[in-house]
Amino acid sequence: MKKLVVTALSVVMSVGLLAGCGTNEDSGNATPGNSGGASNGGKAQEIKITVRENTWGARKDNFIEAEKRLNEELKADNVQVKIDWWPGIGDDELILQAQAGKVADIFINSSVDIGWQRDAGLIRDIDWVQTSNVFKSVPESYTNIMKYEGHYYGAIQDMDASPVFISRKALEGLGWTGEQISGLKARVDTGDFTFGDLVNLADEAKKKSLVKMGFAVEDTRFEGWNYAFGNYNYNAEQNKMVLTAKTEDVYGFWSDAVKRGVIAEGIGDVDTDKAAPMFVKGEIFAEFARTEFYQMLREANGMKDDIEGFNNWFNENVVWIPVPSANKGGKPVSYSNPAMIYVGPTVDDAKMTYVQKLIEHVLDPDLQVNHTVISGKLPVTPEAQEDARFKAMEFYKDHAYLIEFTRTRPAQPDYAIYTKSYTLGVDAILTKGQSAEQAFELFKKDAKQNVPADHLIVE
Template structure:
């Protein structure tokens, strides 16, 4: 998933009063004092600077939100104007903040809350707690948007992490249509495990039904960690968590590498490369996110042929949540959702307009506009009631995954923590290290580079 550049805001207010004041609204008449009836105070202009992000329908939604907000503000003689700033990367965001140029609104990843706050880029937006927009969202969304006792982001879009499996490969293994169509229910009930999936991929590859067993977005894939009950993060204490469970994940990597289910270059097969490979039937299981559904549509040459693509999808693909490694366990899902952040220089007076603008960006129909353009899921149940969403069977059917989807914690040290974990994976893939040796590399990296008060290391 691509990183999202930020967005900023600066406010310019103008308030002017023309000579005279009208009384009856007739532009041709004057009052008894001789002043034109059409004379009235100029509208107060509130300029909000937004860092441009054109992915999906993001910019279009801001433009429509601006229009809708101004219709509401017209009786108050107030007009909001958006001032578009260029989208930039995180390093530039920090440099500009140090120079005093902080944007009012921008979009970035949920994991960025911690460092953005510490760098003085964003301010709290505790209005999220009572906003009607978020009153019906899952509790997990509330956790995503808050950090260290305050809300700092408004979730903008969402995805989950289904596993896309080649239906043709399963058929080649002798599976019936009823068995394939019933697979998801078996995962949900805990009857079908992660190990069962590994065994199927191994068998499909040995029978030359596919070229690759597993493909995944990157070797940090937290969804696999959660499947083995290695959760990385203690939410109650707001600390990273390194437990012996990590060895179970490394044991899977070592076994899958030895059996050929996972190739040494697995980290090089990103989703852009994997989409056409999966379409050609070369991959047994693709661990991706919601948007992979749309990426396959484009790889199929069916970007504007939705019905034709859905027929192809139903004939060639079956999807499931990431299965638990334990029999009877619950499936897992992982996401890296986008957040709308508010710049640190926005004062409480201006926040009134910023809040209302953001809430309109999240109007249900605008969320679905973004879903159609981006392949992401909407974030509120109200948006899922949109008729267009209900017509998109894949999105509608897998929306339940967001109820248990986990996300990366916002702790600034998480990137360092994950780097240590990835070093262990790479040691298995490229150096033939064991699960125990990989764990030792991970633990050493964490002890050396993550502050002791930010992590629990359990023996």
């Protein structure tokens, strides 16, 4: 999972990088007089596009295939695009290289990184996204993800949601019938089944030794638990973090869950890589993770290439639901941390024509599903969700509706500082036995000290 690097931000602030500074060595920018692909003495005009390598899932493979497809399209114009692969690097090094004028034309990073990357001069606007045929049918939530302060800065590359994976065997051990289990998701959707009900089930399953662990979660920041309690910590209109007393309600859940043994002190050490084999063995009642956990379960089962066999296992052993609301009658919640394709500031408008076409081919429906099959992420366009391979994977097909209400981590540059303050409170509950009230006071003090006052709303 991509995290915002605070040290990188401090480098930006101290150096004062401006958008578009420096030059991109050998960037191959198309010149206005030659942007239309005019014949160059019979030899095709070469447009070099530098791309930072990202090999996770099918990302690099999709760029390679997109390059081939684009060049077929450009043959009539006597133009050839050539990808120049640059090594993938971390956020700190991205900024250090930018200081030396070395900024790639295209790279992939998290949606949460828009704000600081823009402020650091690492990316430029790509307002062509608004009129691109690729994105004409995507939900409004996707559109919002790609925008920041009035402009598009990223093209969404893949997506997920955050369902709760529950042990069907444990529910059966608690006496639930097949009909009750099958109807659980609908109860969550209507607000009849609440977060408190889920905590109670986990507590009962653990006390009856049906599982070893009540809840496991991908990390202790887990936004889904905040959202379940109505704690939305970001105001997009003002681009500010929000400190609200509702955080104490979330800490109250943490404190209660620890006391009841639903959550163990070392929960932060059980990441999804560790949790997947534990879940397969029936040791976890409920795993709070993202879409890709389905893929991790497949691999933990040794069924990476056996989709049909894994679907049968999944249906017999797992039931999934959205994160339930803490309030009766409330709406379920979900969060995501989608990847974005970004464009460097040295790409001029003439070259952008080819950069846009390359990115659009990366998002060809079949290539998106190639990435889904390997990575476990959701495709981002309705056209891709019509692919037969996508429809054959029931979990993906059935839970895609979560995207309608899935929220994303904010692109506000102080998000990392804010969440560090938040997790101080969580850690105080987990490791020091502090109360929800004590944790909230610690969080408030730290957030007010470290988040700039003009970037923080205190309710």
